[in-house]
Amino acid sequence: MKLEITPRLYQEKIFATAAKQNTLVILPTGLGKTIIALMLAVHRLEKIQNSKILFLAPTKPLCEQHKKTFENHIKGNFALLTGLIKPIERKNIWENANLIFATPQTITNDLINGRINFENVSLIIFDEAHRAIGDYDYVFLAKNYTKQSKHPHILALTASPGSEKETINTICKNLFIKSIEIRSEHSEDVKQYVEKMNIVKVFIELPENLKELKELFEKSLKTRLGFLKENGIIQSADIEKVRKSDFLKLQAELVGRNDFSLMKYVSIVAACTKILHCLELLQTQGIKSLAKFIEKLKGQYHKVKATKQLMNDLDFREAMARTFELESKNIEHPKFKKLLELINSNSKTIVFTNYRNTVDRIIEFLKENPGIHAVKFIGQKQGMSQKEQIKVLNDFKKGVYNVLVSSSIGEEGLDIPEVKRVIFFEPIPSALRTIQRRGRTARHSPGEVILLITKNTIDEKYYWVSFHKEKKMRTALNEIKENIENPQRRIGDFG
DSSP states (O other), X not given: OOOOOOOOHHHHHHHHHHHHSOXXXXXXXXXXXXXXXXXXXXHHHHHSTTOEEEEEOSSHHHHHHHHHHHHXXXXXXXXXXXXXXXXXXXXXXXXXXXXXXXXXXXXXXHHHTTSOOXXXXXXXXXXXXXXXXTTOHHHHHHHHHHHHOSSOOEEEEESOOOSOHHHHHHHHHHTTOOEEEEOOTTOTTTGGGOOOEEEEEEEEOOOHHHHHHHHHHHHHHHHXXXXXXXXTSOSXXXXXXXXXXXXXXXXXXXXXXXXXXXXXXXXXXXXXXXHHHHHHHHHHTOHHHHHHHHXXXXXTTTTOHHHHHHHTOHHHHXXXXXXXXXXXXXXXXXXXXXXXXXXXXXXXXXXEOSOHHHHHHHXXXXXXXXXXXXXXXXXXXXXXXXXXXXXXXXXXXXXSOSEEEEOGGGSSSXXXXXXXEEEESSOOSOHHHHHHHHTTSSSSSOEEEEEEEETTSHHHHHHHHHHHHXXXXXXXXXXXXXXXXXXXXXXXXXX
């Protein structure tokens, strides 16, 4: 099997390591992780005659993308396996193919039901390997692969494994990694191939009517925070220091104690979580998204104690009334107007947002403007089938649409040429997801990343959280790199 490609020097170096032992490759987006996988696949098929290669990726569009890259460079019996194919057909396809691209859920299902086994699989490639934690299917598949295969070999690929050394170590343990290859945009053998990326922060002022509404929600929140602090449930009632994620964890912790005396606090903590979500929607998304969430809460009045408690709170009721009043006047977050100013109809743009409702609202808003042809890209759980996802991506690549408005589904791995601009409708408190969002541009030519940040709101908090996590991640990776250059140390010692 001949590979018609001339790899870059860093790809050859990484391949040399990956050919010897199970390797985790951490390489910036757009620098050819798939080519390294291709090189290793050819090597394994030549070394282990009549064997199979399994390339796993989290979504069907990603699987199709990798399959196409392989088909463009080598010949073989290719197959794409997803849940859309009937189980009996998948079994036949598996038996007749030697280069298989699949979603992990599909392979897990077939493995459990005895339709396939890993005996003749000489290489598994785990794309977006940062997912190999907890109960994600990658963990189960790696464990069974090492047991079943006659010639097991693993390649794990990611642009960012997370900001914690503990998380990186867990990924290594779960995927039986023996070596790590790390490159950053500044690595000597990589930087000449990195396209210029211009990152711009656009600060937006929250209008007075939204500030007043924000104060009403905060007043309702402060009452509950004070009560929780007085009773020793939380340490600080400072509204600037509380985060929704912390209260979700606290709620689970209180429930998990099985202490009846703590149950009265569970509802109050749950109410705080709902108010914090209202504040986040108000500050980062706008009135329409907030009004939809409150409508949903109203439907829970007779079912959820925390919601009933909120609805009976005078401050929260006033905030609700003000929300619906502003919605009736079509008051919108200034981000929408700024978004329109930033979109250039002559070039492809991806707009990322955290919320499905906001995806729909952005599409609705942009469609009113000639020259802008926007389309949404959301996950299967949010209502878009794999077939629809693939059609949207193909249409966007062809230029049928010039703006792709995406939820988190678009963050991982998708290679869409000529995307000149990526816009964050809101910052996110995750280094991994921030890096992935940025990686959708400047892949093959210079690009621009724009962050819409509402001043003095949770937007600013999330921006700095992500900034410091990314810094922490780089430090962690540098420490790991130093450790693995010492051959006497084991992966498990890296903590």
